[in-house]
Amino acid sequence: MPLGVVIKGIGGFYYIKSPLGLIECKARGIFRKNDVIPLPGDKVSFSIVDEEKKLGVLDKILPRETELVRPAVANVTQLAIVVAIKSPQPDCVLLDKLLITARIKDIEPIILVNKIDQDTGDECKKFEKLYGKTGYKIFFLSAKQDMGFDQLTDMMKGQITVFAGQSGVGKSTILNRIAGSSLMKTGEVSNKIERGKHTTRHAELIELSNGGFVADTPGFSSFELTGLELNDLELYYPEFQEYLNNCRFNGCSHINEPDCVIKDAVLNGGIENERYERYIQFYNLLKKQKANRYRK
Numbered sequence: 001m002p003l004g005v006v007i008k009g010i011g012g013f014y015y016i017k018s019p020l021g022l023i024e025c026k027a028r029g030i031f032r033k034n035d036v037i038p039l040p041g042d043k044v045s046f047s048i049v050d051e052e053k054k055l056g057v058l059d060k061i062l063p064r065e066t067e068l069v070r071p072a073v074a075n076v077t078q079l080a081i082v083v084a085i086k087s088p089q090p091d092c093v094l095l096d097k098l099l100i101t102a103r104i105k106d107i108e109p110i111i112l113v114n115k116i117d118q119d120t121g122d123e124c125k126k127f128e129k130l131y132g133k134t135g136y137k138i139f140f141l142s143a144k145q146d147m148g149f150d151q152l153t154d155m156m157k158g159q160i161t162v163f164a165g166q167s168g169v170g171k172s173t174i175l176n177r178i179a180g181s182s183l184m185k186t187g188e189v190s191n192k193i194e195r196g197k198h199t200t201r202h203a204e205l206i207e208l209s210n211g212g213f214v215a216d217t218p219g220f221s222s223f224e225l226t227g228l229e230l231n232d233l234e235l236y237y238p239e240f241q242e243y244l245n246n247c248r249f250n251g252c253s254h255i256n257e258p259d260c261v262i263k264d265a266v267l268n269g270g271i272e273n274e275r276y277e278r279y280i281q282f283y284n285l286l287k288k289q290k291a292n293r294y295r296k
């Protein structure tokens with residue numbers, strides 16, 4: 001049975017990119033019966049029904065390695081979190097939540113700082129200082145002036161990358177620039193799916209000429225941190241790791257306890273104060289969530 005990757009699902013049809021071309025498939029009834037919905041990014045096996053018209057039936061979904069809920073995409077390997085350097089002002093609460101969420105789901109985050117053409121002072125430097133210690137890859141871009149794209153496009157190679165972030169930061173503009181030349185080459189996809197006719201409520205993977213897949217998402221402003229235990233929050237801060245386990249108290253929350261190496265590191269500049277402040281904010285939020293869970 002041939003194998004392929006679901007690019008998009010719409011109205012009960014699934015478009016599967018495969019060595020045989022783009023195949024339009026219906027899913028077998030068993031999926032609906034079991035309440036399983038094939039997602040973009042799913043690796044699947046299918047059977048050909050009409051070779052000429054490239055029609056088939058989606059038979060089986062291979063086990064998912066990762067699963068994002070919003071957007072609903074399977075097997076995402078990379079989350080590109082986009083902020084604008086100045087307008088709109090970076091929402092670092094959202095950024096930090098997205099960084100944590102990516103790691104919870106075993107997806108590698110990268111940070112894209114867009115609109116650097118609007119940096120009139122030292123905003124980029126400030127951002128670099130604030131997030132450099134996380135060790136996450138940071139790309140400084142201007143989608144408008146086509147700056148910073150060679151390296152970024154290389155990062156998409158062999159990955160399934162989802163773009164996320166606030167509204168208006170330039171996600172779609174960046175994606176169009178990255179996909180630009182390859183959008184032509186994937187004309188096969190555009191004709192068949194009639195790109196643009198449907199509003200993008202459903203995620204769609206776009207294939208790049210270097211073999212990577214990318215997906216856009218509409219901007220959003222906030223979401224709840226879930227899927228982690230209160231005491232594990234510290235594990236999602238890469239710059240905390242070298243200090244952990246050296247506090248006086250086991251299970252130190254790094255907030256009010258004495259002899260806390262995390263607090264020391266914040267004072268000594270080993271950890272950025274702003275990142276730490278948001279850690280406290282998230283810690284308290286998770287604590288409240290936990291209390292509410294027990295009350296119910």
Ligand SMILES: Nc1nc2c(ncn2[C@@H]2O[C@H](COP(=O)(O)OP(=O)(O)OP(=O)(O)O)[C@@H](O)[C@H]2O)c(=O)[nH]1
Binds near residue numbers: 115143144174218
């Ligand atoms: N100055 C400047 N403007 C940019 C740049 N990139 C995008 N823009 C502009 O920013 C605005 C928003 O860009 P979009 O690509 O629509 O932003 P988005 O993140 O997709 O927004 P949503 O789809 O609402 O989430 C548009 O007017 C773009 O032209 C840039 O590098 N510099």
Ligand SMILES: [Mg+2]
Binds near residue numbers: 171
């Ligand atoms: Mg957009």
Ligand SMILES: [Zn+2]
Binds near residue numbers: 247252255259261
């Ligand atoms: Zn501590």
